[in-house]
Amino acid sequence: MNKQPSQVFRKSSKALAEASLVAAICMVAACNSTHDKTLAGVVAASAYVPGSTTGDPTIKAGYYKGATVFLDENGNGVLDSGEDSATTDATGKFSLKVDHNASGQLVADITTSAINTAVNAAAPSHLILRASAAQVADQGEDKIVISPMSSEVQRLVEANGSSYAAEKANIATRLSVPFNSAAALSVSGADALADVNTLSGNEQAAVLFEDNALTNRYTYATTKLDRGDKYPDALAVAGGDPTLADTAGITSGETIPADTRTTITFAQAQQAAFNIEGVPAYDNIFIIIEENKSTDAVAGNPRAPTINDILDNYNKLSTYYATSNPSEPNYTALGGGDDFGVTDDNWFGCGASGQYAPTDVAFAGGTASDGQVIPAFAALPPADSARRAGYSPTSATCGDAPTQGAVHNIPGDNLFTVMSKAGMTIRTYSESMNPGQDPRADSIADPAVVGLYDETDGDGTEVKDTQAWPVRSQLYRVKHGPSIDFQAARNLPEFYADNRTIFGTQYTEADWKKQTAYPDFDASNWNYDQFGTDLATGDVGNINFVVPDQCDDMHSVGKSGVDGESCAIGSSNGNNGQNAGITRADIYVNKVVTAIKNSALWKNKQRRVAIVVMFDEGEGGNNGSCCGWNAGGPNSGAAPVTVDADGKATATTAPTNYAQGNFGHGNSIFGIVTNQQDVGTAKKAVTDSDAYSHFSFLRTMQDMFGVADPARDASYLNRAKYTEKFIAENIMALPEYTDSADTHFDAVRPINHAYKIPDTYVQKLYPGDITGVVNPDTGMVEGAITPQVGPDSSQDNVWATK
Structure with missing residues (x-):
């Protein structure tokens, strides 16, 4: 039997009212369709502690408290207006609600007001770490670990034009060498990207040593980004140092190329x-x-x-x-x-x-x-x-x-x-x-x-x-x-x-x-x-x-x-x-x-x-x-x-x-x-x-x-x-x-x-x-040597790795 128009109207009005109420509640509780995905995990830290007399440094595991975590939708490494963010707690945990359509890498912005719990001290310098969208999908949206190791995997993906899976395996291989033990140490890809605080023994020691070295590198990368350095470094420019063009006292006739460098980007800095x-x-x-x-x-x-x-x-x-x-x-x-x-x-x-x-x-x-x-x-x-x-x-x-x-x-x-x-x-x-x-x-x-x-x-x-x-x-x-x-x-x-x-x-x-x-x-x-x-x-x-x-x-x-x-x-x-x-x-x-x-x-x-x-x-x-x-x-x-x-x-x-x-x-x-x-x-x-x-x-x-x-x-x-x-x-x-x-x-x-x-x-x-x-x-x-005239036949770097 067909419903009467008045009944339809009454039911439609009720539905609209209920929908409006739900929308209002969600606006207050941040649960509407624009915030329907939660990304959660930790920002892991390491810290070198001087004083070891054994020849192996003491490096402790911890977390960053007070770090800002955000979804970097444009990949610039900077928290822009409109990008959602959260702050890590005393155990390094974060919970970030984002639009289900939003995409990009997760970034942890660690300023000098953040605390490294490994030594209970402020981070000595500004540091930006990241985890790729592929890593988020791999680890799960509620088990994300942002760390120097996660940053390294994504950097290698960009440097080599490879995949997350390949570089995850590669970094595990990099760590899988004997370490203070007669038996070979095998680190899995999952453990290489895991919260280092959950590891133990030689495996933790190997990851911590690598984490510390990577922290140094990514701190420097952050410094270059913050300063707005030009890319690449002046003494790495093919042909010679372009900054000498405006410098008095340089021997005439020296090759000085034009400076065509531009301000460094986040990816270039890393x-x-x-x-x-x-x-x-x-x-x-x-x-x-x-x-x-x-x-x-x-x-x-x-x-x-x-x-x-x-x-x-x-x-x-x-x-x-x-x-x-x-x-x-x-x-x-x-x-x-x-x-x-x-x-x-x-x-x-x-x-x-x-x-x-x-x-x-x-x-x-x-x-x-x-x-x-x-x-x-x-x-x-x-x-x-x-x-x-x-x-x-x-x-x-x-x-x-x-x-x-x-x-x-x-x-x-x-x-x-x-x-x-x-x-x-x-x-x-x-x-x-x-x-x-x-x-x-x-x-x-x-x-x-x-x-x-x-x-x-x-x-x-x-x-x-x-x-x-x-x-x-x-x-x-x-x-x-x-x-x-x-x-x-x-x-x-x-x-x-x-x-x-x-x-x-x-x-x-x-x-x-x-x-x-x-x-x-x-x-x-x-x-x-x-x-x-x-x-x-x-x-x-x-x-x-x-x-x-x-x-x-x-x-x-x-x-x-x-x-x-x-x-x-x-x-x-x-x-x-x-x-x-x-x-x-x-x-x-x-x-x-x-x-x-x-x-x-x-x-x-x-x-x-x-x-x-x-x-x-x-x-x-x-x-x-x-x-x-x-x-x-x-x-x-x-x-x-x-x-x-x-x-x-x-x-x-x-x-x-x-x-x-x-x-x-x-x-x-x-x-x-x-x-x-x-x-x-x-x-x-x-x-x-x-x-x-x-x-x-x-x-x-x-x-x-x-x-x-x-x-x-x-x-x-x-x-x-x-x-x-x-x-x-x-x-x-x-x-x-x-x-x-x-x-x-x-x-x-x-x-x-x-x-x-x-x-x-x-x-x-x-x-x-x-x-x-x-x-x-x-x-x-x-052993007689004829002095060379002019440049080498190639300008290949003697340290080149590929």
């Missing part, structure tokens, strides 16, 4: 934080440092097949300069970007009085992360000349109360302290340390430790000694320690744990356990190869200096294993001789490189790992170097500088004899191997012939591990900040550059192959490298 100055972020780098041989003595030398294989088939710098002579100032330059006037190999107490006097404190002993027992040490190493080079109690320069001489104890930050402050690790692995010895002291002779040299060279030929020889003194020398001259590095809690052992070629662990040099030390459980242990467990440093002993570093004539005589310490026959010691050193390089390449770390395609084979110095003379050196010579008036917030440099009072240092030295070998060349698609046989130095390498490492900011000159250590622009703008504080005839050659650049050498520019080599050296076996001149 990519730029992992490619600072065009230097890709790496997880680990191993730096093997050989000694006292110039380019012409090694290049093409059949005694060095391993090193030449790297130079010929991997990547290299063909114009790389040492910064001084002898060894110690070069290692100090690598560790801190300045040699501070040191021109000898003496111990760190030399010239160190007054404000420079050592402040080392006694070490109570402990245990390294690999289980190695570390004995107690006094405030200073034993007071004798065998362990303190150059020491004499009454010496005016190296005695108990020095009154003159260059300061060997350097104050302030260095590579070791800036890495430590960032919660990352940097280690020195040294061959032939006495069991139980203080790493700040030279090694001493021990007649109870006897070994026969018997190795195979790179061509498969046995190189064998005629008899066993006891350990000599000074196989290990602190002059070859990049951290030793820096007071703040020696005062780090992890200093003793981070100075570790590495296998040798002549003396085995069984040999070393017979030690009598330190009778109070129980060597029965001593590990002579912490390097091998750390490679097996994945517990190596982010930066690892590998220092052979003085028989395996080309420092000596290396007769052991060649003509039946013990390795003759200190008889190097100069830096340019093609002597038999090169064979022994090349064998050692081969053993180290092979061990690294055989590790799970190297074979993990999702990790970025590099090996550098370099020399402390070449064949050269005073004022023959480049790139941050004391170009004006010993009478230049050079002094260290401080830099204010505006980038203005002010000269300080120079330590005694400061201008006697940084005087430059000759060209030397610098070869680069990356695992992305072996397990990935990175190019091989890339040569970069621009001029670089130890200061350039230090700047590059700061970029590589994200512990510097190109917009803040002061963030670069000492002379590593001396770019062309910095020198030109601060020339009044840098008298050593007032007469520079070539500002590019005299200035520091990151090793990124961005600068294009002008077509008519002649490569500057030390004369000895041009003429070569006579091979004593053949009587022929070998």
Whole structure:
């Protein structure tokens, strides 16, 4: 039966009234159709806590309280008008109601008013993290975890043009290496993106370590976005630094490209934080440092097949300069970007009085992360000349109360302290340390430790000694320690744990356990190869200096294993001789490189790992170097500088004899191997012939591990900040550059192959490298190098990962 019109009207009116009531209630309760989806989860945090003495940093898990979470519909990383937001509670939880049609990534805006509950302290800097829509769909709308790891997955998706699923699996693979355990650690994709607070054991430790490094990167990305930086960094622009166009004092004729850069976007800022100055972020780098041989003595030398294989088939710098002579100032330059006037190999107490006097404190002993027992040490190493080079109690320069001489104890930050402050690790692995010895002291002779040299060279030929020889003194020398001259590095809690052992070629662990040099030390459980242990467990440093002993570093004539005589310490026959010691050193390089390449770390395609084979110095003379050196010579008036917030440099009072240092030295070998060349698609046989130095390498490492900011000159250590622009703008504080005839050659650049050498520019080599050296076996001149004219055939980056 049909309804009467009046009945229909009455029922329709009732329905409209009910609908209006529901709409009104929903407007008050925020439940209408424009707010019908709830996104919920946590914003997870990590925090580095200084003080660990084991060599592994302490990193705690927590949450961000007071962070603003919003749906970033336009992808700009900024909370815009009309975008819904919520605030995290004391446990990091958020609940965000959004329109069911809204889409985009979830962003957590963490300001300095937010609290990191891991340490119950305010976030030290502005930080923006994000989680992709794909992750939200994967984890569920009520189980979302926003973290540095979630940000990293989305960044990789954008960088590689890949998918969320692929990068989720890749980041799990990146973390799935042995970590402080004999058993391999396998982290699932779900756990990599999970709330780190819910993980435990080695899995949590691995994720926290990665989270901390990523937090550093994304904090920097946020800084770049907030500042409105241009993209890319000026020194990463192809062709050269475009900001030099308006800078007075630059050598005429230098290539300066037009500045076509635009203000950085949110997505670009996140990519730029992992490619600072065009230097890709790496997880680990191993730096093997050989000694006292110039380019012409090694290049093409059949005694060095391993090193030449790297130079010929991997990547290299063909114009790389040492910064001084002898060894110690070069290692100090690598560790801190300045040699501070040191021109000898003496111990760190030399010239160190007054404000420079050592402040080392006694070490109570402990245990390294690999289980190695570390004995107690006094405030200073034993007071004798065998362990303190150059020491004499009454010496005016190296005695108990020095009154003159260059300061060997350097104050302030260095590579070791800036890495430590960032919660990352940097280690020195040294061959032939006495069991139980203080790493700040030279090694001493021990007649109870006897070994026969018997190795195979790179061509498969046995190189064998005629008899066993006891350990000599000074196989290990602190002059070859990049951290030793820096007071703040020696005062780090992890200093003793981070100075570790590495296998040798002549003396085995069984040999070393017979030690009598330190009778109070129980060597029965001593590990002579912490390097091998750390490679097996994945517990190596982010930066690892590998220092052979003085028989395996080309420092000596290396007769052991060649003509039946013990390795003759200190008889190097100069830096340019093609002597038999090169064979022994090349064998050692081969053993180290092979061990690294055989590790799970190297074979993990999702990790970025590099090996550098370099020399402390070449064949050269005073004022023959480049790139941050004391170009004006010993009478230049050079002094260290401080830099204010505006980038203005002010000269300080120079330590005694400061201008006697940084005087430059000759060209030397610098070869680069990356695992992305072996397990990935990175190019091989890339040569970069621009001029670089130890200061350039230090700047590059700061970029590589994200512990510097190109917009803040002061963030670069000492002379590593001396770019062309910095020198030109601060020339009044840098008298050593007032007469520079070539500002590019005299200035520091990151090793990124961005600068294009002008077509008519002649490569500057030390004369000895041009003429070569006579091979004593053949009587022929070998290693002669013709200086290159103009740029390389390509501008490929030697660190490129694909």
